[in-house]
Amino acid sequence: xxxxxxxxxxxxxxxxxxxxxxxxxxxxxxxxxxxxxxxxxxxxxxxxxxxxxxxxxxxxxxxxxxxxxxxxxxxxxxxxxxxxxxxxxxxxxxxxxxxxxxxxxxxxxxxxxxxxxxxxxxxxxxxxxxxxxxxxxxxxxxxxxxxxxxxxxxxxxxxxxxxxxxxxxxxxxxxxxxxxxxxxxxxxxxxxxxxxxxxxxxxxxxxxxxxxxxxxxxxxxxxxxxxxxxxxxxxxxxxxxxxxx
Amino acid sequence: xxxxxxxxxxxxxxxxxxxxxxxxxxxxxxxxxxxxxxxxxxxxxxxxxxxxxxxxxxxxxxxxxxxxxxxxxxxxxxxxxxxxxxxxxxxxxxxxxxxxxxxxxxxxxxxxxxxxxxxxxxxxxxxxxxxxxxxxxxxxxxxxxxxxxxxxxxxxxxxxxxxxxxxxxxxxxxxxxxxxxxxxxxxxxxxxxxxxxxxxxxxxxxxxxxxxxxxxxxxxxxxxxxxxxxxxxxxxxxxxxxxxxxxxxxxxxxxxxxxxxxxxxxxxxxxxxxxxxxxxxxxxxxxxxxxxxxxxxxxxxxxxxxxxxxxxxxxxxxxxxxxxxxxxxxxxxxxxxxxxxxxxxxxxxx
Numbered sequence: 001x002x003x004x005x006x007x008x009x010x011x012x013x014x015x016x017x018x019x020x021x022x023x024x025x026x027x028x029x030x031x032x033x034x035x036x037x038x039x040x041x042x043x044x045x046x047x048x049x050x051x052x053x054x055x056x057x058x059x060x061x062x063x064x065x066x067x068x069x070x071x072x073x074x075x076x077x078x079x080x081x082x083x084x085x086x087x088x089x090x091x092x093x094x095x096x097x098x099x100x101x102x103x104x105x106x107x108x109x110x111x112x113x114x115x116x117x118x119x120x121x122x123x124x125x126x127x128x129x130x131x132x133x134x135x136x137x138x139x140x141x142x143x144x145x146x147x148x149x150x151x152x153x154x155x156x157x158x159x160x161x162x163x164x165x166x167x168x169x170x171x172x173x174x175x176x177x178x179x180x181x182x183x184x185x186x187x188x189x190x191x192x193x194x195x196x197x198x199x200x201x202x203x204x205x206x207x208x209x210x211x212x213x214x215x216x217x218x219x220x221x222x223x224x225x226x227x228x229x230x231x232x233x234x235x236x237x238x239x240x241x242x243x244x245x
Numbered sequence: 246x247x248x249x250x251x252x253x254x255x256x257x258x259x260x261x262x263x264x265x266x267x268x269x270x271x272x273x274x275x276x277x278x279x280x281x282x283x284x285x286x287x288x289x290x291x292x293x294x295x296x297x298x299x300x301x302x303x304x305x306x307x308x309x310x311x312x313x314x315x316x317x318x319x320x321x322x323x324x325x326x327x328x329x330x331x332x333x334x335x336x337x338x339x340x341x342x343x344x345x346x347x348x349x350x351x352x353x354x355x356x357x358x359x360x361x362x363x364x365x366x367x368x369x370x371x372x373x374x375x376x377x378x379x380x381x382x383x384x385x386x387x388x389x390x391x392x393x394x395x396x397x398x399x400x401x402x403x404x405x406x407x408x409x410x411x412x413x414x415x416x417x418x419x420x421x422x423x424x425x426x427x428x429x430x431x432x433x434x435x436x437x438x439x440x441x442x443x444x445x446x447x448x449x450x451x452x453x454x455x456x457x458x459x460x461x462x463x464x465x466x467x468x469x470x471x472x473x474x475x476x477x478x479x480x481x482x483x484x485x486x487x488x489x490x491x492x493x494x495x496x497x498x499x500x501x502x503x504x505x506x507x508x509x510x511x512x513x514x515x516x517x518x519x520x521x522x523x524x525x526x527x528x529x530x531x532x533x534x535x536x537x538x539x540x541x542x543x544x545x546x547x548x549x550x551x552x553x554x555x556x557x558x559x560x561x562x563x564x565x566x567x568x569x570x571x572x573x574x575x576x577x578x579x580x581x582x583x584x585x586x587x588x589x590x591x592x593x594x595x
Contacts (some may be wrong), residue, residue, distance in 0.1 A: 076440045083435060105439070
């Protein structure tokens with residue numbers, strides 16, 4: 001039993017694929033009601049870390065605690081996940097998709113509220129194979145919020161969205177934080193992380209190489225440097241400018 | 246286990262199947278086309294098992310009565326006469342097994358050619374030779390008998406095979422291939438992130454597919470029966486249970502294919518690897534009676550063999566459910582084994 005200070009806590013998490021470590025013993029805790037950003041270049045181990053936290057894949061070593069205890073059967077009832085690359089059942093309408101997923105949970109918010117929150121009114125009767133990539137992102141966000149989760153994992157939630165839709169997603173995330181929900185966010189948009197996250201962990205080569213609030217990281221790594229004073233500068237300074245993958 | 250979740254998945258899968266008009270239509274149309282095609286073939290003389298070439302004849306339809314060949318060959322059942330203008334053309338067809346025997350028209354004696362590697366050619370040779378023998382020599386030498394009762398037409402024998410074949414393809418592609426595609430596209434991963442369990446998901450998929458296949462089989466049966474008036478010797482209640490057990494077993498094989506992997510090409514190849522031997526060894530199209538023992542033994546290991554055996558016993562011979570209890574037992578046992586394997590190895594993700 002761990003302290004309940006963190007809604008989610010990982011300790012010495014490891015995972016290897018074909019003997020090659022993808023995650024090499026990372027530890028951190030996420031306080032409830034905050035937005036935690038996990039950043040890193042492609043291949044840094046972010047997706048593997050998040051999928052272990054989501055219970056999608058099993059870790060090779062280490063432990064994960066949810067609300068101070070090992071995850072139980074109720075974990076999936078209390079979390080919401082938005083994957084980036086996920087197709088939906090082609091011949092279901094958006095509304096039917098939400099209803100179907102709603103039935104999976106013991107309790108869920110009214111479908112109409114999710115439709116309104118994610119601005120799906122114009123496409124609610126469209127089949128999933130007839131909606132655009134940006135609209136699908138909003139449907140996937142809606143699915144993640146259906147069960148009014150305490151903990152939400154958002155994997156690049158604004159990828160493929162136009163600036164208006166991105167601002168709207170940011171508003172939704174801020175609204176969730178206000179309601180005391182916890183968000184784990186992975187993104188390649190530094191501006192997004194800087195705007196939304198209370199804490200950011202930067203990963204590279206399977207390890208967390210820096211962690212702190214956006215303000216702290218900028219102050220620590222950009223002070224006196226000839227860089228723009230923003231998170232992107234911190235990121236590039238820590239992970240380098242060479243291309244990955 | 247939650248029935249609410251299973252029901253939601255069941256309804257969603259049914260919508261997916263019914264709204265995919267191309268797939269749904271093909272599931273109904275394909276067996277219709279096969280049965281209709283065979284109906285046409287077997288109602289015309291194109292099904293004559295022996296093809297006798299005759300040369301030289303004038304171009305156009307062959308005026309059989311004007312041919313100078315033995316009369317008994319002209320009027321023999323199951324022999325189709327094909328005319329050729331030249332000997333070279335006819336010899337080419339004989340060489341390529343397009344005809345079984347070649348006879349020269351208006352020759353002073355019965356002059357014929359055959360392809361020594363053609364079994365049908367050798368049988369037709371005997372028929373041709375017999376055609377010039379005076380039939381009176383058989384008097385007192387032979388006793389001819391016919392089987393009593395109503396004959397089973399080939400189409401009646403074939404029909405259960407066509408239905409079962411359609412169920413087999415639809416089970417394997419509709420479950421195996423579709424779930425592999427869902428895994429590749431991340432649909433399964435999305436479901437894993439919910440409280441849905443593998444048991445709930447697989448049960449919903451299986452029940453949906455079994456019910457859909459029973460429904461489409463009923464529609465095809467009803468539609469085909471309007472045109473061909475199939476002979477049903479047994480009980481519709483009994484045949485329902487055989488189709489249910491057979492479909493359950495074939496869908497269970499689909500679940501084994503679906504349990505792992507994201508490569509649709511590989512799944513496709515694997516399904517074909519399973520389907521084609523079953524199609525030939527399980528007597529969908531023709532009997533394997535007379536084949537070697539190992540072929541018959543291999544056929545007994547295939548669920549389609551037992552499915553078809555039970556279906557034909559009821560449809561063609563009027564057997565009761567208790568008389569096909571062995572086949573039913575094998576189908577149910579195989580279903581349990583396949584389901585256990587499929588469930589044990591099932592993975593949501595890549």
